[in-house]
Amino acid sequence: MKPILKVENVYKTYGNYTALNNISIEIPKGSIFGLLGPNGAGKTSLIRIINQITLPDSGSIYLDGEPLSQNHIQSIGYLPEERGLYKSMTVGEQALYLAQLKGMSKQEAKKKLLFWFEKFDIGNWWNKKIQELSKGMAQKVQFIVTVLHEPKLLIFDEPFSGFDPINANLIKDEILKLRENGASIIFSTHRMESVEELCEHIALIHKSNKILDGKLNDIKQQFKTNTFEVGLITDNEDELLQEIGHHFNFEHSSSKLIYADTKLIIGLKNGETSKDLIQFLNAKAQINHFSEIIPSVNDIFLKAVASHN
């Protein structure tokens, strides 16, 4: 399938500082794509280029197969990390204004706004001014404005900041629904647990370079260290540990989820498989827990960044 967004060899410099160094990314249609990286890595620069707020020094970008142009503004919805609203305008007025700037007609915008306001249970906010609303309330309005024109590509930069857990959940559900309805989503955040939960693909940018890119599952496979966590029941623990120690590297696990006296993390050597480990353990003790340790996005993030420093 054609990617919704294709970024090819993009360079961007500010004076002597290189913000993006030869970045290429493909975002598959209908997926949620996590754009990760430490602060100052160049994520915002890339997002701004995709939104045509700034132009790349070189490189090209294609949206749905076409070179990116002003016509695509309607096809993109962007929720920036630094976001706000006009303080002295009413909620309804500015939502209408922002929708019209995205190319919607006034009637259409109004109809859809009323629908969303109803959905988020904020119908009575229409005539309120932003300064009367709390931060979380304003965030809801911003979210609505971002998705209102039903863009093909949505870019969320830290979408959950400022939300309480209830509203964060509401927004997460909406994001998933948008994906179901065919939108593709770029999701930039520092909250790794939500990446874990939402993203199918990720790319990691560090110091202006892309250092990691691909399906989250593939990356996890790539980063796993052939390590297993086991729970064993045995009469003679010392003997067991000694025997395991002869064949494998191990350390004790402190996992609370394993209900056994002997909890171990065992690393396999090259060429060995889980099958070998199970056979070995099965002969010595009763196995009540056996699981492969898959690195979390957080671990991958830290590892990848550390290895490029």
Add this chain to the structure above:
Amino acid sequence: MNKLKLIVKREFLAKVKNKSFIVMTILSPLLMVGLFALIVFLNQKNSEEIRTVAFVDESNLMESVFIDSESTKYINLTELGLALAKEKTNEFYYGLVYIPKKDSLNELASSILFYSNESPSLSLVGDIEHNLERKIRDLKIEQLQFDIEKIKAAETVVTVHSENFSGEKSSKMGSMLKMATGGGFGYLIFMFIIIYGTSVMRSVIEEKTSRIIEVIISSVKPFQLMMGKIIGNALAGILQFIIWMISAGFLMFAITLILGPDATEVAANSTQITNGVVQQVQESAMSDIQLALQEIKNLPILTMFFSFIIYFLGGYLIYSSIYAAIGAAVDSETDTQQFMMPVLMPLIIAIYVGFSVIENPHGPIALGFSLFPLTSPIVMLMRIPFGVPWWQIAVSMFLLIITFIGIVWFAAKIYRVGILMYGKKPTYKELYKWLKY
């Protein structure tokens, strides 16, 4: 184009719906008219008050000098003697003129005294001095045995009328008029640029601090946003000026009706006309007024109107885009000081130069500053009523338009980068770097 319209509309409405705008729009004409009414009222009050001035004329020569006028009544207290007259005056009257008896008129002239409680009104003392002078002169003429009537007949008032080489006449009143229109136009532009340039800047800063800017420029080009702001604010300003003009005109009219026709004459009445030459002065005044009327007709009204529009637009666009760039470069209004000074400088210089230009509308200073694009909108407009060769206007407008394009380009670059920069206040060096991003 459609987006530009949306932005202009929003900026216009945001400005017009603002409480301070509404208050200013309604209050200003009331204040202006109120001030005018107050001046007229005070003037009338002043002229209604009649001062009584006593005099003691020991020389017995000057009685005929003290003739009651509209604002002053004279009382002869010569018979009481100086001491009593002083007491009485202190109690009842405004002041006392004491004319001692002297041998010669010259001695007399230097020994006249005016007693009063407070320091006397300058114009009153001036009038008395003037009348005494004339009387003493007449007496001297008599002593010298000249024929007073003949001398009076010989008195003339000279008015120099000026005319240019193509035969157009001009008068002093006409020159005043030209100064007033030119100065008025120049000053209007000056005020408009400062008030609405600052308002553009505020609006830029507001979008930056409220962090809505990134959402907006993901939908429109920064240049569109900047121009939308500039145009929207200008429209709000024009609306405000129109409202001011109409309501001020209407209120003036109403005030004139209420206070009676006197009000408008107050200013004209202030000139004093002396006895002997009344008629002649009146005649020349008449012809002066006719000339002035003639000159109003002869003013290059069309040129003035069109050049006002062009200089107004050019000047406003140049300065407001600089203001927009400043707004984009900083995070809050308190940070703008450093950048405001260099912007205000040429404007202030233009106003100062403009008022001296009125004295010498065709000198090298006038020419220079009316060509220099940062001052030309003000200075050239002040010159135009005096007649400016068409090539100078053409060169000045050409420079204005070139500069306008250059400055807008330059401001748009700074604006584009600045609106996304938060945190520290940039230096001039950094601003220069932004141009290259």
